[in-house]
Amino acid sequence: MIRYIDDLQLTGKRVFIRVDFNVPLEGRRITDDTRIREALPTIRRALEMGGKVILASHLGRPKGADPKLSTVLVAEKLAELLGGKHEVIHADDCVGDNVKKQVNDLKAGQVLLLENLRFHKEEEANDEAFSRELAALADVYVNDAFGTAHRAHASTAGMVPFVKEKAAGLLMRKEIEYLGDKVLRNPQKPFVAILGGSKVSDKIKVIESLLPKVDALLVGGAMAYTFLKAQGIEVGKSRVEEGDKLALAAKLLDTAKRLKTPLVLPIDHIVCADIDGKGPVKETPDQVVPADMMGLDIGPKTRAMYTQRIRDAKTVIWNGPMGRFEVDKFAEGTRSVAAAMSINKDAVTVIGGGDSAAAVEQMGYADKMSHVSTGGGASLEFLEGQPLPGIKALETK
Numbered sequence: 001m002i003r004y005i006d007d008l009q010l011t012g013k014r015v016f017i018r019v020d021f022n023v024p025l026e027g028r029r030i031t032d033d034t035r036i037r038e039a040l041p042t043i044r045r046a047l048e049m050g051g052k053v054i055l056a057s058h059l060g061r062p063k064g065a066d067p068k069l070s071t072v073l074v075a076e077k078l079a080e081l082l083g084g085k086h087e088v089i090h091a092d093d094c095v096g097d098n099v100k101k102q103v104n105d106l107k108a109g110q111v112l113l114l115e116n117l118r119f120h121k122e123e124e125a126n127d128e129a130f131s132r133e134l135a136a137l138a139d140v141y142v143n144d145a146f147g148t149a150h151r152a153h154a155s156t157a158g159m160v161p162f163v164k165e166k167a168a169g170l171l172m173r174k175e176i177e178y179l180g181d182k183v184l185r186n187p188q189k190p191f192v193a194i195l196g197g198s199k200v201s202d203k204i205k206v207i208e209s210l211l212p213k214v215d216a217l218l219v220g221g222a223m224a225y226t227f228l229k230a231q232g233i234e235v236g237k238s239r240v241e242e243g244d245k246l247a248l249a250a251k252l253l254d255t256a257k258r259l260k261t262p263l264v265l266p267i268d269h270i271v272c273a274d275i276d277g278k279g280p281v282k283e284t285p286d287q288v289v290p291a292d293m294m295g296l297d298i299g300p301k302t303r304a305m306y307t308q309r310i311r312d313a314k315t316v317i318w319n320g321p322m323g324r325f326e327v328d329k330f331a332e333g334t335r336s337v338a339a340a341m342s343i344n345k346d347a348v349t350v351i352g353g354g355d356s357a358a359a360v361e362q363m364g365y366a367d368k369m370s371h372v373s374t375g376g377g378a379s380l381e382f383l384e385g386q387p388l389p390g391i392k393a394l395e396t397k
């Protein structure tokens with residue numbers, strides 16, 4: 001059983017909230033603040049409940065203390081997003097006497113954001129002494145960092161047993177509710193999964209786990225070419241995972257056949273000799289990619305077929321773009337899937353993080369989905385059916 005923040009008494013208590021503020025940066029600019037905005041409900045709730053709020057996150061993958069990856073930038077953005085109603089104090093470390101003093105001095109309504117947890121290598125090593133130091137800052141532990149829940153680190157797992165009370169935050173609750181309850185455990189039928197992106201090897205477990213549950217699995221992106229080649233179809237210069245991945249794709253096609261679950265592949269493509277779309281771009285009449293070309297997006301017939309499947313579904317989960325969407329000429333497949341999902345108001349529509357979440361955000365469809373996960377790797381591992389360490393650590397008997 002997992003308790004949620006609303007189940008606790010927070011008045012006057014030191015509430016340590018593990019958030020995922022690992023936001024994309026360009027120099028000193030945060031290019032997407034979604035993860036900060038998604039943590040606001042939990043932060044506000046903890047403040048309303050009278051807690052002394054301590055926030056902790058990693059940012060990037062620093063080797064030791066790296067000023068370019070200081071959470072100070074995030075503190076500024078957070079203060080702005082809180083509408084100037086709460087003072088956000090930045091601590092220049094995440095453990096030590098200074099931080100302890102800052103925690104003790106916290107006043108009602110103030111928020112303390114700790115320095116990047118990964119400035120200490122002990123965070124990723126899940127070191128016990130470091131975990132105890134973090135735990136010593138808190139009366140209550142709240143995990144709202146779904147995006148990092150697949151990591152067993154000090155702040156997501158190690159420290160939890162050393163804090164008196166523990167609970168999940170509101171974002172964590174939303175992620176578990178959509179990805180777990182509404183998709184994995186109790187999907188309304190027809191249930192359609194759409195998988196794209198580039199690597200079959202990264203998504204193999206998700207495909208295996210979803211095949212017995214879905215009514216159809218639609219494949220797009222570079223991954224489709226590994227499946228087509230495994231069936232002996234000419235794919236030209238398209239990106240393919242060779243060797244044992246072809247055998248793996250063939251095995252998955254067999255599994256789908258045995259389960260009588262349609263594993264649907266593109267029936268036409270947008271092709272070009274150049275991955276960035278320099279040179280002529282063509283539509284193929286069928287599944288075959290010309291020898292000197294690459295398949296870079298699904299074609300119009302495939303778009304229509306996938307749109308129809310999505311239109312008839314009651315649950316849709318999508319992970320991975322349908323083509324090289326970063327180049328406008330190859331973005332139509334990804335856009336049409338996003339559009340079809342956004343129009344189907346009768347369905348639960350869930351985007352499984354990563355590139356597809358970035359694509360729907362960029363294309364303006366994000367607020368039309370039932371849920372857009374804040375986790376890339378985490379949502380994939382969740383959909384594989386694995387218990388995530390950050391969620392497991394919250395379980396009570």
Ligand SMILES: Nc1ncnc2c1ncn2[C@@H]1O[C@H](COP(=O)(O)OP(=O)(O)O)[C@@H](O)[C@H]1O
Pocket residue numbers: 196197198199202220221222223239295296297319320321322323324325326353354355356
């Ligand atoms: N047909 C294709 N050919 C080459 N690259 C592709 C193709 N389809 C998708 N991609 C690229 O795959 C990348 C995403 O792959 P991946 O990392 O597996 O997805 P995700 O991050 O959603 O899990 C994107 O950069 C996209 O441009």
Ligand SMILES: O=C(OP(=O)(O)O)[C@H](O)COP(=O)(O)O
Pocket residue numbers: 020022060061147148151353354374375376377378
């Ligand atoms: O951004 C994250 O993962 P994601 O890019 O897979 O969504 C998380 O913050 C985890 O970061 P990590 O992959 O450096 O452990």
